[in-house]
Amino acid sequence: MPSSSSVRKANIITGGLAFGESPRWHDGRLWLCNWGTGEIVAVDEDGKREIMLTMPAVLPFSIDWLPDGRLLVVSGREGLLLRREADGTLATHADLRQLSKNPWNEIVVDGRGNVYVNGGGPAPAPGEHFGPGTIVLITPDGTVRQVAEDIAFANGMAVTPDNRTLIVAESHARRLTAFAIGEDGSLSRRRVWADLGDDFPDGICTDAEGCVWYADVPNRHCVRVREGGEKIDRVEVDRGCFACMLGGSDGRTLFILAAEWRGFENMVSDARTGQVLSIAASSPGAGWPSYTSGTRW
Template sequence: MPSPKSAIRKAQVITKGLAFGESPRWHDGRLWLCNWGTGEIVAVNEDGRSDVMLTVPAVLPYSIDWLPDGRLLVVSGREGLLLRQEADGTLVTHADLRELSKNPWNEIVVDGRGSIYVNGGGPAPAAGEHFGPDTVVLIKPDGAVLQVAENIAFANGMAVTPDNKTLIVAESHARRLTTFDIAADGGLFNRRVWADLGNDYPDGICLDAEGCVWYADVPNRHCVRVREGGIKLDRIEVDRGCFACMLGGADGRTLFIAAAEWRGFEHMVSDARTGQVLSVAVSAPGAGWPSYSSGTR
């Protein structure tokens, strides 16, 4: 739970009727997110109007980010492909991850130098388990693909600090945020715990300009702002599971939350449309990567 001094606040709903919103990104003046279960990538205005920007050949998981030149990237998780949208709207293969793992890939972040990090994959899960230990792979600007971390306890959201020197990964099943230093060639080293989160299960994350992390939590139905070391400063309560969060808006000081009712992995693809996007004003703007820029990267 948050420390006694932390605030507890509510958010307002700005759009309804999604399946599962995931991988939110503030891009070109709108919140983009993946509508899991439908193959849609949706963009939502601050007033709640939403548009389907494209449909991808994936149901779940899939996630998005942008290259420095503005081209959209899509992780097609079960297919093991990183796709790239060209200027004419077509999707082409940017990287093939199938040789690294036959298990689904999950989240993506592109840093300010164009290095791409994708997590998930990893060895096969043990009997009776949904997931085995995950990995992190790096796709370099020259196209080289290599594994740079392993034994991640259900990897979810990732963020890179503004100086491109640190990667933070949400380890949901370990209930912690884990960080790595980033080498000049994009490799990861010096793994350590950034914050133990007690009884919380971090999912999607984003960074703010004061060096804190916002994380979403499905079973505890909230988003929490935490400082390195584990001090929890702020909490936004929601009436359903929080899958991801992203800072955006005109000044970067709006926290957007992708939330939905959670019925278990076996019911993730269904006709239920309990997904919502909520928003709440916060004190510190977004920073680092994924970028909260009101324009393109």
């Protein structure tokens, strides 16, 4: 970490969660997936929380919204992208089982309504929990196709405000990787956006200055990094950081989802060490996932 970077502590907003994942700022609250319980929860800035939806999936599952305001849920082990209708029922938006029988992980919807989901991919090697991941695209007309492959444990994704670049966390490669987004939503011109050294990026979000915040489980921190790899801010936590999201009334609050990490085999248990933390950020959120429900392209 460069000497110019700062190290700060966050405030606890709420606790007692299993594993918080896939945070999104939506309609004035932080929404998250409580892995291990099947709950989608909304939390306000004072820590009051409400269960918005309970689903059969235990983990992994992740969320984002279509431009028309309908909630999308990736049911990872089932290989389905679900859509919540106005009456509260869940309909199949896309069937991903045709592309892979392995679990799917994260989702981001860009400003044009293109949906990107990662995970899946080839079967893991013996002794491994995850094989090389892929990224699939679901276009507004419902077409499903793979647009990237060989992702080293595909985790958080974000799209820049101009809808021209998708950034994905490759946790096992310890880097953020960028793709150019074509007019048809395809991904090309793969490049390393930031080599993160000894860090393992998990969930990510982008800000108005073009930086990325990433959460890191084993190193128990969230870090703000510029393209090229310069780390300029760091928030230390006493447990693993799984994901982060910029939100709040002006987009300048960084929310962190943290929990004690006890290994993949213990992710579903009675432990409730998950927390939502917050800290002021110098630059507001930008791009997608969006901290507002404002205009999309």
